[in-house]
Amino acid sequence: MTELLERYYRRPIRFLELWEEAGWRIKVYAITLAGGSLRPELLAAAKEAALRWLRQPLAPGRRHYGVGFMGVHEGPGANFVFLDWWADDNELYHQVYLSPADDPHHLQYVTPAGLASTVWDLRVLCFERQAWVDTVLANPAGPDLGAYLKRRLNEDV
Numbered sequence: 001m002t003e004l005l006e007r008y009y010r011r012p013i014r015f016l017e018l019w020e021e022a023g024w025r026i027k028v029y030a031i032t033l034a035g036g037s038l039r040p041e042l043l044a045a046a047k048e049a050a051l052r053w054l055r056q057p058l059a060p061g062r063r064h065y066g067v068g069f070m071g072v073h074e075g076p077g078a079n080f081v082f083l084d085w086w087a088d089d090n091e092l093y094h095q096v097y098l099s100p101a102d103d104p105h106h107l108q109y110v111t112p113a114g115l116a117s118t119v120w121d122l123r124v125l126c127f128e129r130q131a132w133v134d135t136v137l138a139n140p141a142g143p144d145l146g147a148y149l150k151r152r153l154n155e156d157v
Contacts, residue, residue: 006076009034011120015152016072019047022054024066024085025149027128031073031120034156038074042104046072046081049097049107053083063088067145071124079104082121086132092125120157127153 016028016038030038050070058064068085081097096115097107117125131151136143 008119010156012156013071013120013124014154016043018149019070021047021051024054024068025145026050026054026067026083026085027069027149027152029069029071029124029153031071031124033074033076036074038072039104042074042079042099043072045079045099045105045107046070046097049081049109050083050095053095058087065145067149068093069124069128071121073118073121075101075118077101079107080118080121081107082117084125084128086136090132090137092129092132123155123157124153127151 011031011033014030014032016030019026019028028043030043032038064085064087068083070083071081073080073082078101079099081099083095083097085093087093094111094116095109096111096117098110098115099105099107131148135147135151136145139147
């Protein structure tokens with residue numbers, strides 16, 4: 001039998017805001033332990049880390065839409081932040097940052113390590129994928145970034 005280090009508990013995922021910065025519109029989500037609320041200092045640190053990337057020019061020939069989403073996940077042992085944006089019609093770019101639970105301002109870029117998501121974070125990615133398909137790629141009326149940005153996830157998973 002496999003032993004788990006931690007039991008699975010449902011966590012709330014809540015849309016916090018549509019963050020507009022550096023020419024980008026980013027849907028921001030909080031993922032917290034049950035009954036908890038996201039610490040403001042973690043949200044500030046997440047935005048600071050995201051801005052370092054968002055202010056950089058993309059590679060030549062890379063087409064993006066200036067829209068995406070960010071998850072700020074406050075876990076029991078670590079903080080997990082992911083920043084995602086849409087490019088070239090159907091591609092999703094993904095950046096991951098981690099910090100110790102007690103030091104949210106010490107977010108480190110860990111994407112090259114291969115760590116992508118927790119099971120709770122994957123719910124946000126799945127929701128956002130479907131929102132992109134429905135409102136942009138397969139929308140009978142044509143791509144609608146406004147409709148995409150209005151689709152927001154709020155549930156316990």
